[in-house]
Amino acid sequence: MKKIKVWDLPTRLFHWLLVISMAITMILIHIDGLWIDWHARLGYLILALMTFRWLWGFWGSQYARFSQFLKSPQETYQYIQQKDPATKPGHNPLGAWSVMALLLSITIQALTGLFMTDEIAFNGPLYAYVSSTWVDYFIWVHHQNQYVLMSLIALHLGAIFYYQVIRKKDLIGPMRHGYQEVDERHLAADDHWRLRSRALIIFLMSALVYFYFFL
Numbered sequence: 001m002k003k004i005k006v007w008d009l010p011t012r013l014f015h016w017l018l019v020i021s022m023a024i025t026m027i028l029i030h031i032d033g034l035w036i037d038w039h040a041r042l043g044y045l046i047l048a049l050m051t052f053r054w055l056w057g058f059w060g061s062q063y064a065r066f067s068q069f070l071k072s073p074q075e076t077y078q079y080i081q082q083k084d085p086a087t088k089p090g091h092n093p094l095g096a097w098s099v100m101a102l103l104l105s106i107t108i109q110a111l112t113g114l115f116m117t118d119e120i121a122f123n124g125p126l127y128a129y130v131s132s133t134w135v136d137y138f139i140w141v142h143h144q145n146q147y148v149l150m151s152l153i154a155l156h157l158g159a160i161f162y163y164q165v166i167r168k169k170d171l172i173g174p175m176r177h178g179y180q181e182v183d184e185r186h187l188a189a190d191d192h193w194r195l196r197s198r199a200l201i202i203f204l205m206s207a208l209v210y211f212y213f214f215l
């Protein structure tokens with residue numbers, strides 16, 4: 001066994017920024033209608049984080065790429081059936097599907113938010129561009145999807161707790177410092193400054209677009 005870099009800095013920053021902004025935006029919407037503007041601003045930030053992550057799945061370092069961690073249903077089933085599967089770098093095949101479900105659900109939540117209204121003082125930036133039938137539909141999705149999202153987050157935290165405490169496999173450490181103990185034959189992920197600048201450009205460009213057009 002040896003310790004190798006698995007999560008590049010951009011993926012780790014993405015994750016912890018996402019956790020903080022998701023937590024705050026969910027709390028704000030439930031405490032007071034006055035915080036709706038900040039709920040939306042954090043929503044734009046989350047949208048930029050999502051744009052980054054979808055692109056990073058193609059242009060990111062080795063273990064952040066979808067092609068590396070997305071496995072077919074057959075392979076995922078085989079993984080579940082193993083009693084003590086080897087520790088491979090990155091997401092395991094089952095975890096990978098839950099990551100995709102999280103990314104999809106968060107993206108849907110942030111996108112439908114753009115068409116929302118609180119019917120008092122706040123209209124989302126794209127509210128005026130669609131018919132009332134579509135607005136009603138997006139409002140419905142924004143309301144219903146929160147339960148899907150909360151269930152996925154609960155599942156995410158439950159799975160991590162299970163791995164940390166019951167299976168004694170540290171997943172949180174690698175998401176903090178980037179290093180994971182794996183089998184000798186695996187290669188470390190790139191995490192050099194050229195790659196990091198690429199991530200920064202992708203993120204800043206999308207944040208700029210959203211904040212410029214929506215704020």
Ligand code: HEM
Pocket residue numbers: 011014015018019022023053064090091092095099102103153156157160171172173175
């Ligand atoms: C709002 C709450 C959260 C959301 C939306 C969320 C979302 C995500 C996403 C999208 C990933 C995939 C990372 C990637 O490949 O880019 C991930 C992975 C991960 N998250 Fe979270 N997360 C949340 C809370 C947490 C918390 C509180 C912890 C730790 C206590 C945590 C620990 C981890 C770990 C360890 C991984 C890597 C799992 C693996 O090794 O396969 N997450 N999370």
Ligand code: HEM
Pocket residue numbers: 022025026029033036039040041042043044046106107109110111112113114115116117118122124125142143146
């Ligand atoms: C991932 C990002 C987002 C999350 C997690 C999220 C989550 C939520 C939740 C949980 C609710 C409460 C729904 C209910 O009470 O049933 C809500 C309501 C709302 N959200 Fe979001 N939202 C996000 C993004 C956005 C964005 C980007 C906007 C606008 C630009 C927005 C605008 C609204 C509005 C106007 C409401 C309705 C408030 C009311 O009914 O008084 N959201 N959101």
